[in-house]
Amino acid sequence: MSNLSARSEDYLKAIFKLQEEKKVVRVKDLAQCLGVRSPTVVGVISGLKESGLVDQEHYGYISLTPEGDTLARSLIQNEDLLRSFFEEVLSLDTEEAGLNACNIEHYITPTCRERLVSFIKFLEICGRGSPKWLDHFRHFVLTGEPPPCDRCGEILPGDGKRCEKD
Amino acid sequence: MSNLSARSEDYLKAIFKLQEEKKVVRVKDLAQCLGVRSPTVVGVISGLKESGLVDQEHYGYISLTPEGDTLARSLIQNEDLLRSFFEEVLSLDTEEAGLNACNIEHYITPTCRERLVSFIKFLEICGRGSPKWLDHFRHFVLTGEPPPCDRCGEILPGDGKRCEKD
DNA sequence: TAACAAAAATAGGCGAGGCTAACAATGTCT
DNA sequence: AGACATTGTTAGCCTCGCCTATTTTTGTTA
Numbered sequence A, B: 001m002s003n004l005s006a007r008s009e010d011y012l013k014a015i016f017k018l019q020e021e022k023k024v025v026r027v028k029d030l031a032q033c034l035g036v037r038s039p040t041v042v043g044v045i046s047g048l049k050e051s052g053l054v055d056q057e058h059y060g061y062i063s064l065t066p067e068g069d070t071l072a073r074s075l076i077q078n079e080d081l082l083r084s085f086f087e088e089v090l091s092l093d094t095e096e097a098g099l100n101a102c103n104i105e106h107y108i109t110p111t112c113r114e115r116l117v118s119f120i121k122f123l124e125i126c127g128r129g130s131p132k133w134l135d136h137f138r139h140f141v142l143t144g145e146p147p148p149c150d151r152c153g154e155i156l157p158g159d160g161k162r163c164e165k166d
Numbered sequence C: 001t002a003a004c005a006a007a008a009a010t011a012g013g014c015g016a017g018g019c020t021a022a023c024a025a026t027g028t029c030t
Numbered sequence D: 001a002g003a004c005a006t007t008g009t010t011a012g013c014c015t016c017g018c019c020t021a022t023t024t025t026t027g028t029t030a
Helices: A006-022 A027-034 A038-050 A066-089 A094-104 A110-125 A132-143 B006-022 B027-034 B038-050 B066-089 B094-104 B110-125 B132-143
Strands: A054-056 A062-064 B054-056 B062-064
Touching: A006 A027, A006 A038, A006 A062, A006 A066, A027 A038, A038 A054, A062 A066, A066 A094, A066 A110, A066 B110, A094 B110, A110 B066, A110 B094, A110 B132, A132 B110, B006 B027, B006 B038, B006 B062, B006 B066, B027 B038, B038 B054, B062 B066, B066 B094, B066 B110
Parallel strands: none
Antiparallel strands: A054 A062, B054 B062
16 A cells, blocks of 8 residues: 555644645644654655655745645545544544544554444434434443343334334 | 553563463464564563563563563453454454454553443443344445435334334 | 584664754844 | 844664574484
8 A cells, every 4th residue: 555654644644734724834833743853854754755745845845745645635534534433433522533543544454444434324324423323322321321222223022112212 | 551562562462362372482482473583572572571571581481470461461351342343343354353453452542442342332232232223234334235224223204114124 | 412403592783763962044123 | 134033954862673694592312
């Protein structure tokens, strides 16, 4: 695939994001964004320049090449996907969802990513973003109370009726 | 927390697993298990010895200290949890589920892990391992066909009945 | 017991990604 | 235009996790 280290991918994504919000990306911004010192940025960027993913003139601004841009977009798309899984399914708050997404994005296999895509698509189809069972899960996470029926979406034993919330 | 690098955690887990299956762990076994050469193992192990997680006499077998054992167990428990999520929820095959679990285990936050635990517990409570919606999801993954009802577990619009499979 | 095979350890090197300190270029402001 | 602050670069060092080549120890076997 991209053959980049996890860390280089982080740099690429950060450049893309900074470009969106500030129009222009400087070493200093990148350093702050990634929690690192300037010389570290210079070092990593120089590798990305050699890989043809980043452009920068001496003492100038940093930008993505078309290839770098394409790659960054796809990395961010994957990250966003993961974040929405963590946020919407597991009910993590946005910040923590983003943190997990960013950390994990480098390490999941393509099939795993596809399955998560499927999972989210499934949610959208099945209840426009929030099927009953997911509401039940959220309730379970918050309160520890078991879901209101024995088998989500199935006839309750005993009275032969479905539970009300279902 | 444990303050170990991801790679050191891998070594610790590998020692634990080899100890279970072979009773005795040698540098050579560990090297093979981790896809690495002996001197690399010697180097990493020497760090783990200094951290008090591993015991080894000169030219002798490798074993976990009580602290190392405790840590390894908890790491493996987390990994197993992730694997079962990937396998049971996302329907990845065992090998790929294990690969993803092993890679990701180092990077998720505690809360995220807890949520996954909750998710799996929820599944167990809600349908003894496989609620209807999960069957629907698996079907969706395999065939691309949308779930049989508009809103899993809810009355279908139109005829006022639930779909048959639900 | 001496010789040899197998395994572990050491020596020394490499690249990635960090750091600090020092230096060079740029931009701004009077 | 000159002075100074800001920012980028270079130099040089560190740790980690990997490697190959070599040496040391251990274990086996004639």
